[in-house]
Amino acid sequence: MPAAYEIGQSVMISPVSDQGSSLRASILQPYVGQTGVIKDYYWIEPPTGDVFYLYTVRLSDSEKEIVLYEDELTQITK
Numbered sequence: 191m192p193a194a195y196e197i198g199q200s201v202m203i204s205p206v207s208d209q210g211s212s213l214r215a216s217i218l219q220p221y222v223g224q225t226g227v228i229k230d231y232y233w234i235e236p237p238t239g240d241v242f243y244l245y246t247v248r249l250s251d252s253e254k255e256i257v258l259y260e261d262e263l264t265q266i267t268k
Contacts (some may be wrong), residue, residue: 199265200226201245202225202263225250227250229255232246245257245258245260
């Protein structure tokens with residue numbers, strides 16, 4: 191399965207509906223709705239054979255970079 195996003199692509203940080211009140215949801219909450227650009231991406235492949243992509247995103251409003259799962263991003267169309 192190929193990556194959903196490419197380096198240089200603009201994205202918006204979005205909440206995942208099944209997060210509930212998890213630690214992941216509370217950490218992500220301050221960034222929801224912010225936009226950024228994909229700077230790099232990585233994948234992990236656990237023994238189950240599934241592939242998970244992680245993306246380094248530089249936030250548009252600052253020089254801050256954060257790492258997010260693919261399901262925490264939404265593509266911005268121009």
